[in-house]
Amino acid sequence: MNALEITDLYKEFAGVPAVKGLSFAIPEGEIFGLLGPNGAGKSTTINMVAGVVKIGQGQVQAFGYDNQKDYRHTRRLLGVVHQEIVIDNFFTIEQALEIHSGYYGVKDDPAWRNLLIDRLGLRPHLGKIMIKLSGGMKRRFMIAKALIHRPRLLILDEPTAGVDVELRHGLWDFVREMNKKGTTILLTTHYLEEAEQMCDRIGIMHHGEMIALEPTHDLVRKLSNRRLKLWLEEPLAGLPPGLEEYAPSVEHGGTVLVLNLPVGGSAGIMLKHLCRSGLNIRDFETDQSGLEEVFIQLTGMGGGKNGTTA
Ligand SMILES: Nc1ncnc2c1ncn2[C@@H]1O[C@H](COP(=O)(O)OP(=O)(O)OP(=O)(O)O)[C@@H](O)[C@H]1O
Incomplete structure (x- = not known):
C-alpha cells in the first residue's frame, strides 16, 4: 500500500x-x-x-x-x-x-x-x-x-x-x-x-x-564519477598509454596518477587496464561524489543556504 x-x-x-x-x-x-x-x-x-x-x-x-x-x-x-x-x-x-x-x-x-x-x-x-x-x-x-x-x-x-x-x-x-x-x-x-x-x-x-x-x-551512483588516485613508486614522465578513456591526469610532479571511472563504467576493466600498464603502484585511494554533486549536476546550481546544503 x-x-x-x-x-x-x-x-x-x-x-x-x-x-x-x-x-x-x-x-x-x-x-x-x-x-x-x-x-x-x-x-x-x-x-x-x-x-x-x-x-x-x-x-x-x-x-x-x-x-x-x-x-x-x-x-x-x-x-x-x-x-x-x-x-x-x-x-x-x-x-x-x-x-x-x-x-x-x-x-x-x-x-x-x-x-x-x-x-x-x-x-x-x-x-x-x-x-x-x-x-x-x-x-x-x-x-x-x-x-x-x-x-x-x-x-x-x-x-x-x-x-x-x-x-x-x-x-x-x-x-x-x-x-x-x-x-x-x-x-x-x-x-x-x-x-x-x-x-x-x-x-x-x-x-x-x-x-x-x-x-x-x-x-x-548513476550520476557520479568515481575517482581512483594512485601513488606511484616512480614519477611519470608523461601520461601512460592505454588509460585514455579514464581521463587520466598527474599530480605532485608525476608521482600521483588520477583516473576517472565514467558513470556506468566497469571497475574490473579499469583495473585490468591498470595492470597492463605495468605501473608500480605504492598506494591508492578512491572517492565518489555524493548527493551534493549529483544535485548540482541535475539542477545546474551550486552553493546554497550554507556550504554543504542545496
Ligand atoms: N502563498 C504564496 N503566495 C505566493 N507565492 C507563493 C506562495 N507560496 C509559495 N509561493 C511561491 O511558489 C514557489 C515555490 O515555493 P515553495 O515554498 O513551495 O518552494 P520550496 O521548494 O519549498 O523552497 P524552500 O526550499 O525555499 O522552502 C516560489 O516561487 C514561491 O515564491
Whole structure:
C-alpha cells in the first residue's frame, strides 16, 4: 500500500506555477527525501498534502484516502511539521500536547505523550509557556505535536533548519526509530548529507517538477564519477598509454596518477587496464561524489543556504 500517492498535482500563485503536474508515490514504511533548491515547490507540495494550501489541480491520497474528499480521515493519518515555527504561545508544552490529541479526536494517551516528551528532551521545559522557549525547543515541541495522534505518515518540512548539531542528530535518530516502528517518513532538507544518510529514495524537484526520483544509492551512483588516485613508486614522465578513456591526469610532479571511472563504467576493466600498464603502484585511494554533486549536476546550481546544503 502507498502511504502517499500524488497524481498530476498543480498549483499556481497569481498566475505563476509553483507545482507543475507532479506525480509520485511513497510506499508505506519508506523514508523519502524531497530535495530541491529554494522555490522548487517542495513546501507548496507538502502544504497541499497537509491540506493547508488548496490544491490547484490533481489528487493526493494518503493510505488510499483522498485528502480532499476524506479530509477528516487523512488528517488523522498525517503528522506534519511545517517549516515555519507555529506554536501556541501562552500554553505550556504539556497543556498544548493534551489539547492537540483532543483536536485529532484521539483519546489522551499519557504514556505516549510522556515518551514523546522524554525522547524529544522536552521534560525540563514542560512548565514553561511556549513563548519563552528557545527556537530549538519550539521545533522539538512541533515534532511532538505532529506525532501526538500517532500518525502513520510523518511529514517533516526542513525540521533541522537552524537547529544545533546535537538536536539534529537526536532528531534523526528518533525519526529512524519511528520509521522502524512502522511510520512512513517524508522529509525535506537542505542538508544533502542528511538526506543521503536517512532516505531510502530521493526525489529532486526543480521549477515545480520532479527531475529525478530514485533509490538514494542508485541516484548517487548513476550520476557520479568515481575517482581512483594512485601513488606511484616512480614519477611519470608523461601520461601512460592505454588509460585514455579514464581521463587520466598527474599530480605532485608525476608521482600521483588520477583516473576517472565514467558513470556506468566497469571497475574490473579499469583495473585490468591498470595492470597492463605495468605501473608500480605504492598506494591508492578512491572517492565518489555524493548527493551534493549529483544535485548540482541535475539542477545546474551550486552553493546554497550554507556550504554543504542545496
Ligand atoms: N502563498 C504564496 N503566495 C505566493 N507565492 C507563493 C506562495 N507560496 C509559495 N509561493 C511561491 O511558489 C514557489 C515555490 O515555493 P515553495 O515554498 O513551495 O518552494 P520550496 O521548494 O519549498 O523552497 P524552500 O526550499 O525555499 O522552502 C516560489 O516561487 C514561491 O515564491
